Amino acid sequence: MRIGLYPGTFDPITLGHIDIIQRAMILVDRLVIGVAVNKDKRPLFDLEERVAMVTRECTPIAEKTGTQILVHPFDNLLIHCARDVGATVIVRGLRAVADFEYEFQMVGMNRAMDSSIETVFLMADARRQAIASRLVKEIARLGGDVSRFVTPDVETELLARVRQH
Template sequence: MRTGFYPGTFDPITLGHLDIIQRAMALVDRLVIGVAINRDKGPLFSLEERVEMVSEECSAIAARSGGEIVVRPFENLLIDSARDVGATVIVRGLRAVADFEYEFQMVGMNRALDSSIETVFLMADARRQAIASKLVKEIARLGGDVSKFVTPAVSEALRLRFDGGR
């Protein structure tokens, strides 16, 4: 069984993330999605809310792919979390060339820590490449329509967070 590890903050999960997850499921039998605790980023949604959102949004992908998707929080080194779940592959999504520079450094460090775990970069569909959680949150905060960037459930969660359900 080939296991992949896809780490991220997922604050919130976007259609870009879901596109990468769907593509990753074509490469692995089991995908562990690591929801980063990352207190430094000051997430909008709590860890529990993010884990629940990711789990709910991925259930249909798992059913369609016939594979297994596990969602779990993590706070330790990415490479240690990948090793802990038995991953042989770390999945990373790329949106633009600017992402590549940072990711390239991360791959080098992760390879130095454990050369048995490969990193695979997946590009989101061209329609999804500009989507960033940070921008989605800003649009939602300012009352804009985020329905092109997230699922209806996530859009509603953002609306409730920013306007108290009004």
């Protein structure tokens, strides 16, 4: 069984993330969505909320395609998470050259720690390349329309959360 790991903070999950998830599912038999604890990013949604959001958004995709999707929170090194879930492939989405610079360094470090785990890069669909969770949150905070960047359920949760802050 080919197991892939698609890690991220998913704060919140966007249509860009969903695009990568749908295309990654073609490559693996099981896709694990690793929801990272990243205290440096100070997420808007707590870990449990992000796990629930990702699970809700991915369940219909898994049912439609027949590919198994598991949502797995993690707070350790990415390479350790990959080992924990039995992944042989780490899936990363790229939006722009700036993403590649960071990802290139990460691949080198991960390969130094475990050369048996491969990293695969998927380019975001052209319509989704500008979408970043950080920017979506900023647009929502400033009263902009985020409906082109997230699903309706995520939009509802996001707008409710930014009103609270």
